[in-house]
Amino acid sequence: MSALAPLLDKIYALADKDLSDATSLPPEAYHSDALLQREINALFYQDWICAGRADEIPHPYDYMSFDICDQPLILIRGEDGGIRALSNLCRHRMMRLVTGSGNAKSFTCPYHAWCYHHDGHLISAPHMDQTACFEKKDLSLPEVKCEIYEGWIYVSLGADTPPVSERLAALTPLIAPYQMAAYQTIFQETHLWDCNWKSLTENFMESYHLPVAHQQTVGADIVLDETSFARDVTSPHFTYQYFTKAEGAFVGTAHPDNTHLTGQARQRSVMPTIFPSHMYVLAPDHLWYLSLQPRGTGQVEIKYGAALAPEVLAASPDPERLIADVKSFLDKVQEEDRFVVESISQGARAPLAQQGPLSWLEAEAHDFTRYLARRL
Numbered sequence: 001m002s003a004l005a006p007l008l009d010k011i012y013a014l015a016d017k018d019l020s021d022a023t024s025l026p027p028e029a030y031h032s033d034a035l036l037q038r039e040i041n042a043l044f045y046q047d048w049i050c051a052g053r054a055d056e057i058p059h060p061y062d063y064m065s066f067d068i069c070d071q072p073l074i075l076i077r078g079e080d081g082g083i084r085a086l087s088n089l090c091r092h093r094m095m096r097l098v099t100g101s102g103n104a105k106s107f108t109c110p111y112h113a114w115c116y117h118h119d120g121h122l123i124s125a126p127h128m129d130q131t132a133c134f135e136k137k138d139l140s141l142p143e144v145k146c147e148i149y150e151g152w153i154y155v156s157l158g159a160d161t162p163p164v165s166e167r168l169a170a171l172t173p174l175i176a177p178y179q180m181a182a183y184q185t186i187f188q189e190t191h192l193w194d195c196n197w198k199s200l201t202e203n204f205m206e207s208y209h210l211p212v213a214h215q216q217t218v219g220a221d222i223v224l225d226e227t228s229f230a231r232d233v234t235s236p237h238f239t240y241q242y243f244t245k246a247e248g249a250f251v252g253t254a255h256p257d258n259t260h261l262t263g264q265a266r267q268r269s270v271m272p273t274i275f276p277s278h279m280y281v282l283a284p285d286h287l288w289y290l291s292l293q294p295r296g297t298g299q300v301e302i303k304y305g306a307a308l309a310p311e312v313l314a315a316s317p318d319p320e321r322l323i324a325d326v327k328s329f330l331d332k333v334q335e336e337d338r339f340v341v342e343s344i345s346q347g348a349r350a351p352l353a354q355q356g357p358l359s360w361l362e363a364e365a366h367d368f369t370r371y372l373a374r375r376l
């Protein structure tokens with residue numbers, strides 16, 4: 001029996017319970033090295049991972065680097081408008097080719113100057129003329145699955161992972177009314193927090209903490225009685241909930257120039273979590289997202305960004321000011337979350353730490369437990 005088996009058994013048993021009998025995950029799930037390795041191999045190296053928004057690299061040859069755990073990738077927009085993902089490791093001695101973002105038709109390795117075309121094939125390699133086993137055509141950068149869905153870039157290292165649109169077919173009708181693909185990115189950043197990646201995933205999905213931990217920001221305008229888990233749509237690949245914003249909230253309601261959303265939908269946001277670690281708030285006027293990667297058991301790398309509906313930006317007399325205001329509001333929400341998730345992650349290491357029962361407002365956390373149980 002592997003050292004991981006008792007912990008996995010606890011997770012399987014928990015997943016079998018109804019929500020009304022469910023608790024949070026066992027404390028050791030937040031600091032077990034063996035579980036983390038299993039999560040990386042079974043989840044992060046198999047499922048679709050969100051690398052950001054397609055409008056981050058809008059022009060031909062725009063690129064950005066993005067890592068899936070230990071696998072560095074280059075995402076690059078081709079001449080045909082498509083985005084491809086290549087391994088960001090030199091075929092000579094595994095040096096990382098690029099960091100950050102930019103615009104380039106080729107990539108030259110900073111170690112010994114092997115040079116790759118933007119489609120991944122090796123163009124040149126100095127002083128390799130006496131090497132019998134050097135075969136340029138066999139030394140291209142491996143290409144990785146990459147798809148655009150509703151303006152998102154998803155990448156997957158899984159050989160058999162079905163297309164995103166197939167996996168998320170049940171989600172499409174829930175998000176389509178917002179026309180999110182037209183939302184315009186206003187910022188994206190990468191942060192490192194001191195918590196297990198699951199602590200932040202679970203935190204972002206549930207509404208229970210909003211009126212308390214976020215009473216200074218998003219919690220002030222939330223109508224918890226109108227939080228809906230809409231159990232009619234279920235999927236092994238995502239979970240979601242709807243929530244409604246009160247009239248007059250700073251963000252979260254449709255702009256008067258938005259004519260495609262009607263009735264109650266004008267104040268309603270949908271909050272999907274695409275397993276394992278892509279989650280967002282899709283509101284009639286804005287989009288706010290996180291894509292998470294574990295960096296050890298006690299740290300998470302967060303790609304954090306936001307976008308605004310085009311009519312919101314078009315109607316603003318001072319878009320720069322608007323963007324700054326939205327960003328400082330979301331930054332504040334992020335800091336409120338950081339305070340709680342770093343604390344609970346630390347708490348999970350305490351000798352007296354125990355699992356606690358979940359509220360009905362944490363239904364999504366139990367969906368997440370079930371996803372973990374199915375896949376680990």
Ligand code: FES
Pocket residue numbers: 090091092093094095109110111112113114
């Ligand atoms: S490692 Fe890239 S050229 Fe040597």
Ligand SMILES: [Fe+2]
Pocket residue numbers: 203204209213214336337
């Ligand atoms: Fe939160």
